[in-house]
Amino acid sequence: MKITDAAVFPYPCGDSSVRRMALEAETLGLDSLVAVDVPSGICEGIEIRSGVLLRDLPVKDVIARVRKNQDTGAVMIVNARDNGFNRAVLSLKGVHILRGIHAAEKTAFDHVTAKMAADCGVALDIDLSPLIFGRGIARQRAIHRYRDMLVFERRFEFPLTLSTGARSVLDMRATREITALCSLLGMDIPDVEKAFGGVGQVTSPPVPSVRVIP
Amino acid sequence: MSTRPPTLRENRRYVLTRVEPAGTVIDQKELYYTISDAVTSLWGDAMAAVIMAAVVAAEEGHVIVRCRRGSEKELAIALSTVTFCRNVRLALRIIAASGTIESLRERIRAGAQNAPEGTGPGEGIFNKTPCSVLYCNGQKLDVIEKGFKNTNRLFISRDDLELP
Numbered sequence: 001m002k003i004t005d006a007a008v009f010p011y012p013c014g015d016s017s018v019r020r021m022a023l024e025a026e027t028l029g030l031d032s033l034v035a036v037d038v039p040s041g042i043c044e045g046i047e048i049r050s051g052v053l054l055r056d057l058p059v060k061d062v063i064a065r066v067r068k069n070q071d072t073g074a075v076m077i078v079n080a081r082d083n084g085f086n087r088a089v090l091s092l093k094g095v096h097i098l099r100g101i102h103a104a105e106k107t108a109f110d111h112v113t114a115k116m117a118a119d120c121g122v123a124l125d126i127d128l129s130p131l132i133f134g135r136g137i138a139r140q141r142a143i144h145r146y147r148d149m150l151v152f153e154r155r156f157e158f159p160l161t162l163s164t165g166a167r168s169v170l171d172m173r174a175t176r177e178i179t180a181l182c183s184l185l186g187m188d189i190p191d192v193e194k195a196f197g198g199v200g201q202v203t204s205p206p207v208p209s210v211r212v213i214p
Numbered sequence: 215m216s217t218r219p220p221t222l223r224e225n226r227r228y229v230l231t232r233v234e235p236a237g238t239v240i241d242q243k244e245l246y247y248t249i250s251d252a253v254t255s256l257w258g259d260a261m262a263a264v265i266m267a268a269v270v271a272a273e274e275g276h277v278i279v280r281c282r283r284g285s286e287k288e289l290a291i292a293l294s295t296v297t298f299c300r301n302v303r304l305a306l307r308i309i310a311a312s313g314t315i316e317s318l319r320e321r322i323r324a325g326a327q328n329a330p331e332g333t334g335p336g337e338g339i340f341n342k343t344p345c346s347v348l349y350c351n352g353q354k355l356d357v358i359e360k361g362f363k364n365t366n367r368l369f370i371s372r373d374d375l376e377l378p
Contacts, residue, residue, distance in 0.1 A: 011341070016369035023353055023371055044353070044371075132295050135255050169369045170234055170297070170305040177294040177308070180287065 001197035002031040003175055006097060006125055006161035007051060007077060009036050014167030021169060022046040028174040034075045034163070034199060049199065055079035055100075059088045066094040075203055077125070080104040083113065090116040096202045097161055099125035101149055102142040109145075114152035123159035123202045124149060126195065128173065131181050132164070146185045160191075161198035225283035230318040231293060231306040233275050235356055235367065236349045238304050240272045248299045249279060253292040265289050270315060276322050277306065278315055286311045338375035340368060345375070 005025065010018040018035050022043035025033055032047035040050040052074045054062050066076055078089045079100040086108055089095055098117065101109050101124060109124075117124055126149075130142035153160060162182070166172040173181070179192045187195070233240055246269040254262045265285040271278040281289040293306045309325075312318050337346045338357070345357035345368065353372050359365045 011368070011370075015366055017340075017371060017374045019371040019374055020354060020369045024369075133297055139255075168303070170303055173294055174307070177290070180291045181294060183287075184291065 001193070002047065002200055003029065003196040004032045004034065004049075004161070004199040005030055005166070005172070006034050006075075006123075006163035006199050007036060007053070007099065007127070008033050008164065008166045008172070010038055013037065014171075016167075016169045018048060019043050021166070021172065022048060024169040024172050028172055030175065032199070034077070036077070040073065049203075050074040051077055053077045053079065053099075059085060062089060062095075063092060066092055070094045075199060080108055083108050083110065086113050087116060090120050090122050093120075095120075095122055097123045097125050097199070099127055099161075099163065101125075102127065102130050102145045109149060109152070111152060111156075114149075114156045114158060117158035118156040121159065121202055123161045123198045124153070125161045125163055126182070126185070127163050127165050128178060128181050129163075129165035129171070131184060132171070132173070143184060150185060150187065150191075159198045159201050160195040161202075162192070162195045225313075226280050227283045227286050227311055227313060228270065228315050228318055229279045229281065229286060229289055229293070229311045230309045230321060231277050231279060232309055233272075233277055234305045234307060235303075235369070236275055236351060237356075238275075238302060240277065241300070242269050242272045244300045245269050245272065245277060248296055249293065252296045253289065256292045256295060257288055261288065265292075267292070271319075274322055274326065276309075278318055283313075335375065335377055338377050340370055340375055344378070347375075 008021055010016055010021050018038045025046045026044055032049060034049045034051040036051040036053045038050060041048050052069050054065055062078060069076060076095050077097040077099055078095055080086050080098050082105055090113060126146055130139055134142055162178060164171055164173050182192045249267050253265055253267050265288055266282050267289055268280045269277060270280045290308050293308060296306050310321055335347060340357060344360040346360055347355055347357050349356040355370050355372055355375060357368050357370060
């Protein structure tokens, strides 16, 4: 299992180069990063996985973009919106992660979408940036949404990923700090370890439960 | 008020943190207000009174924060939410917790001895933009864009910088 930060935004989105982020990730105890709009590779022993973030697009465009990037090996991340959009996206083959649940409307994620995520093997991302940068009601709302999402996760067992949404090396957090921040959401250490490996779980091809031996 | 005997004093713990980016000028009082704000915002006044966070030293790019024994975890979580100190971006990286300040100072000294040496190239080009090197630590380079405006601090590695 690789400890992965599921979304970082290197230069030009942020102020840090992907190599510097890899150096920092090594110091902070991470094994791999999903870097948005950056080609895949290995930097300083850290695996960099290319990520494509789709946001503010209608379902039709999301389908087109997912199809276009299906063979590139990139991690497809879609920003959550209303409930209908989320259901449509979760059923798409090729979508790996749905993120931004904390910022979506209250009814965006319910038991039906949770069941769909579990059936389709799409991970729900826990973006820690509202916990780190948010204050007051914004942080309280994010904690509430994530706690609500974790209730469904325990029931339906869909994959989870953890991300810092870092745009700078200053925004990145060590594994110990991430674990501590996740304790605010009621996640214990095994839950966090499982979520750290969420990206590998959703991007690796599923192992069939029945294997035909010729 | 007379000083309490040692057995009646509260047990304290000290948390050592490294301030990033390197070279950030730290005003101890400002940082105390920032940390206090982060603790109160996250845990509320009641828990902040239990944690009793205080900045006891700021030296050589490190900060030692005091708290009540048993509340180190809560303090550590609050420290990881510190992102600004008086409009200056920073991050506090927790290194260790100890019962004495002296052991943490030894840790700072040991860290300074083991730090990778190296001087930066002075200036170079990153992404077609001329930059001046502010700080160099092994492979890590902090550069600032040259120019009159939009001179942002960028965090890059040695391999990213082209020599002029």
